Amino acid sequence: MTAGTDTFEMQVAGHRDYLMRFARLQLRNDAWAEDCVSETMVAALAKPQAFGNRSQLKTWLVGILKHKVLDTLRSRAREAVLETQTDDGMDELEALVFKVDGHFAQAPAEWGDPEKSLGSRQFIRILELCMEKMPAAMGRVFLMREWLELSTDEICKETGITATNLFVQLHRARLRLRECLEINWLQKA
């Protein structure tokens, strides 16, 4: 490790890719993501004294990024989450899993305990891939809940979508995520 001799600028720059990964996943727009990450790094470099322990640099940067990302979502709410939903194949997905009488057509499988097995990291990787695969508007709403950790009330307030619409989106996102994990997690075994 030569980190001890790294300048603060170099340390911050070293986290760029990591920040981009989350910004892209949340915003689904490379230009917006680039802007947010750049603004985050500028903000960080402007006040290096604001963070104490260097081991917490990444956490501190992520905290700044979340604020920048939320500002973007707020100002672009119309494009970001109110865009017309194209047919996302949800009815087909539900028909695949459930019969018309409400019974399972395809029973859920045992996933084991990914946390305890060696596959923990792999499970998280598949999880992230599955989130990437969500349609943009659905993915943004889902990440606002799971990455920005906003309450459903806050998401409605920030984006202007109705509670009903939000719960439908989150429900579909979670169903999709489950389906995607089931397919890809069991396949790797």
Added chain:
Amino acid sequence: MRLRRTCKESTALLIAREDRRLSFGDRMALRLHLAACKTCTVFERQVLTMRDALSRWRRDESES
């Protein structure tokens, strides 16, 4: 209060529970259904595994 729920309805409640507090009736109906249905119990474990994995994903600051 309708206590009998189908698997489809019960799994919908298991998913909704991640984002909102269920009503008393829904909680009771879900508990009854889960006590009798192995398949939905598996589904519930999946939802909990997802919850846990999302939280670890969110907090993983060590991976670059």
